[in-house]
Amino acid sequence: MSQIFDTIRGFSIRDRIAQAPNWARKVGMLLVIAFAFYLPFLNILPFAYVRTDLTSRGSDWASVLFLVVVYMIVAVGLNVVIGFAGLLDLGYVGFYALGAYSIALFGSPSSPVVEALQNRFGLSETWAVPFAMCIPIAIAMSLIAGVILGAPTLRLRGDYLAIVTLGFGEIIRITARNLDNVTNGATGITNVPTPPGPETDGRAFFNTVDAERWYWLALTILIIIIWLAFRLEHSRVGRAWLAIREDEDAAAIMGVAAFKFKLWAFAIGASVGGLAGLLFGSKQQYVEPNAFMVNLSFLFVAMVVIGGSGNIYGVLLGAFLLTYLPERFREFQEWRPFAFGVALVVVMILRPQGLVPSRRRAREFEDRKVEAEEAAADV
């Protein structure tokens, strides 16, 4: 058994990619991206089994792909907070909700905020903030929320921070539910705008039927965000986060402004979460508080942790598995929570560092294990 594992470990895809020539890596990357864009139309037989709409009870394939990519954006954003900066954020759904609510409140002609603006400035009944303006608003709202949450709480370490952020996620949802004259309360907001585009067959370009267009939009945003996340990781910012994670006091004495960089991690994570929420709300064209329950936060954290926190490819895999598998196996719907629980326990026992961990993270885990064993032996 262990021999098999050793063989698998010896065959490191990561090393092979690292050893490949530069042009081969670039071509491979382009092929992967092209394949990702082609995915909604995948219909060649052995591979078509990955589709989720093979049976009549299945869900729309392109919509599932869209959701997978939105959650991948979330996972990459949350990975900046958990994986890079080492801050456990259990309230990430709060930023996701803020993004969705920003576009709903400012972009929908029937939202109370827009109606108030219409009355105040005598605008027509169909007026609303244009979609392009809603993007910076959503990013700014979630970023400000991230800074407001982070500024007082980032002085806390470890579990305390997790508890405060957990509360934050719930505060956002409950506020959205109870603020009837701003957010329509539990009724939610309809008519959330979609991105502009040329009309085809009398329908808007981004409509509820052609989900693959939404998927391509989200995929493009995901690629840009991954690219920016890599820039962060391999720069002074990534090094500062790593230094803070390893020894915060020594880092401070070496001139790393620990608080500033932690706050930046929080703000970056928050704005990425807001962007994902904006995409989600816009695709649904309807935003209501019950879409942002606290269990979504746990799902997000599970994506990062199961995939391998600190490694961007790992968290992408985690987001894919935790979103795609439940949709693919809808036939076994009643078994899903059970399967999810078993899978979580198995992964945490066999691979606590995640499926595709960052190498540094994996070693940190090993160290901590050894320390715990030594401490147990001392007692």
Add this chain to the structure above:
Amino acid sequence: MSDQTMQGGTASVPGAQVAPDTSDHDALSIHAGPQGETLLEIDHVTLRFGGVVALNDVDFSIKRGEILGLIGPNGAGKTTCFNVMTGVYTPTSGEVRFNGKVISGTKPHKINQLGIARTFQNIRLFPEMSALENVLVGCDARHKTSVLGVLFRAYRVRPTEDQLPDNGFKRAFAKVFGMSRHVLEERGGRIRAMELLKFVGIADRAHELSRNLPYGYQRRLEIARALATEPELLCLDEPAAGFNPAEKEDLMDLIRRIRDLGHTVLVIEHDMKLVLGVTDRIIVLEFGQKIAEGTPDEVARNPKVIAAYLGEPDDAA
């Protein structure tokens, strides 16, 4: 373009075997102010933890360009003194002035930016980073790129001739639009970090994780990391702990070379031979109080110091 960010213009080959170091390190020297002026003043500093007096009215100053030794028996308050200087503790009374500016109560990273760096008695490197990355963290302290600058690289600067890329198209692009400050700082930082590793003599294992380095290398790496922040004042906390006599000789030589770069050095050390051999002046602490100050010869003859180290003879009691 700041002149600090692109020091170390000479190209270096990563992983080249360079120890022992004989090359010229002009590129590493810093712009120090006038020599002999007071750089740091510890002005009647008292530090209490509840009822325990860790430092009692300690008062001394460091002059720019000297090597000052801080000695004393275990528990005399030497490391506490370092912690007060680097912002870990705030003194109960009295103040610390650096370049005439009060720094007691300032945050550690701000003090580092003002120009004080230190090493630790029990090595505190970033274990999962390579040696080079450890030094880069120090170099980053002098870099100006912000988080947004890293993300969008919108801040362009005009590159000098040897910074231009070789590739024809990229070269033309860089000539017209300038180059991202972030890219230049990152590259300059790597060159400087490699120079520093050569300077302390551990460049042959630059790409190894710092946790896997041998003990002596880790001690030297700490010095390189502290030097990377371009400090005017470098504080070494027991740099020779666990060294054999030959390594101590090398270390004394290294300390002198650090001073020659323009840094002022403050050394805490137990090993009397090393302290007497390398320092210009010595401060002696005992039980949180300064008991003597002077040149190595004076201190070595001072009866209080001898008593503190060897115990008082019976007839003197």
